[in-house]
Amino acid sequence: MPISERRSAGVLSELRERNLKTIIDVASRYQPISRTKISNLTGISKPTISKLVGSLINEGYLISAGKTSSGLGKRQELLSFNPGKAFVISVDVGLATTIVARVDLSMNVTDKCEIGTSESPEKFACELVDCISDLCDKGNELPSYLVISVPGLVRGDLRTAINVPLLHWTDLVLAELVESRLKLKGLDSPVMINNDAKLRVLAEVALKRDIPDDFANIVYALVKEGVGIGLFINGSIY
Template sequence: MIKASDPDNSLTERERKNVAILESIKRYGPISRTDISKITKLNIVTVSNYVNNFIEQGVVIEKGLDISSGGRRPTIVILNPKSAFCIGVDLGVFTIRTVLTDMEGTVVARAKGAHPRDTADSVVKAITRQVEEVIGASQVDPKKLRGIRIGAGGVIDREVGTIRCTEGVASVYVPITQLLSEKFKLPVRLDHDVTTAAYGEWSLGAGTDVDIMLFMYSGVGCGMIINGEIYHGHSGTAGEVSLREQQEGVADVWIGNISALKPWAAHLGIPDDAREAIEKGGVSKISDLVGGRLEEITLETVFQAI
């Protein structure tokens, strides 16, 4: 059953039905109203009313007739991907990436830049510049923009819109969602990077045929989709667990030689993998960036080589 995946648990019942029906059309279209009803568990009258409304808005398009199993051939519908667009911001440790996509997730414009490490104001300005850049490059009608979603690491307050960062990156103790919403006149939501990645994988990637999914994004994050809905838990930190190999002299809760309480290093072992691959004869720009001194490879070096 397709459900409305609402990261903020604030959708009305009507909005949840909207999302469930559109999600079904996006995943399985061309599709008939009858099949949408079966997938969403909503009655056929409700589905027809919603679909007809989508057609009037230009969000959904009728596309011919389906094969009949008896009686009149049903009309099939598809999503109109260019009817609306959204903006996604990845607030990474070293880099900020912004994309503007259509309703099928196709990237229309993208921007990339360094993540400022000094002040919250610098971070907000960097995101603002990138959002302005993708809007300008896309040449999309601003009236078709539906919202901005920010995925970030650290300790997230989704309600207030603040981010407490680690690894020497400036924390954002200003309401970034409110500031961007006032600037662009769009709804802006903030969530953990792992949660946004989990929803993306469930909606567009390898998780499109499952209702329950755990998405391991980093050593301290796990996105959770349960019965087709993002699960944050009571405190909003569900999934914020981690694994780390046991270290001598460190008291912890252990399962074999794995700790369920300590995080991996922030680099997630990626520099080690890069060193090992190069030592085995792999050719990479990474080696040039460190002048052949493989012991100096860091996570930032790997990102620079991408």
């Protein structure tokens, strides 16, 4: 294949992935939602919406959630995420206690457990993976992703805790440590970590909790054992 054709294919693939991510973000936030509303909110053309939404339906991620209420024009099909298609594991690391939750695609917590938070990274990882294994065994499934929220600074690769002062963790590659323990349990799922305040403001935006649609900038203050700040500015998390 000529270089120009390979570049064109690469650009189209990147555009498709970007559009797909945008559709997923919007559908997740506004579900149940019609194809027309997805197009209006994203600015993506209706033919592209139809194609990509059709792909998500065929793969079982989106399901029909009824029709729009009666009014002018034809009633439109509403779509929601299929909560049973996949799940993620959410881990909230606190000074004394760590909460581990199983979350479905409708952002509902379907199960959870708690462990004591050890300052020893090795001990913490082992106890965390035991808890995750118990949650996965109940459904005999693998999580699509595992997200760990930590009260400290996280490197941009979302793999390394630069500094978690309350637990005395410094330059800890926590994601890799947990992944290695997961594999010993037969759980091969990717792990990412991030700052707790950043993840909290992201969750607030995703769940629309008392946040008007026209709010472009949000400051979220998280007060626990310490104080953290999460910023949502023009669609980006800081």
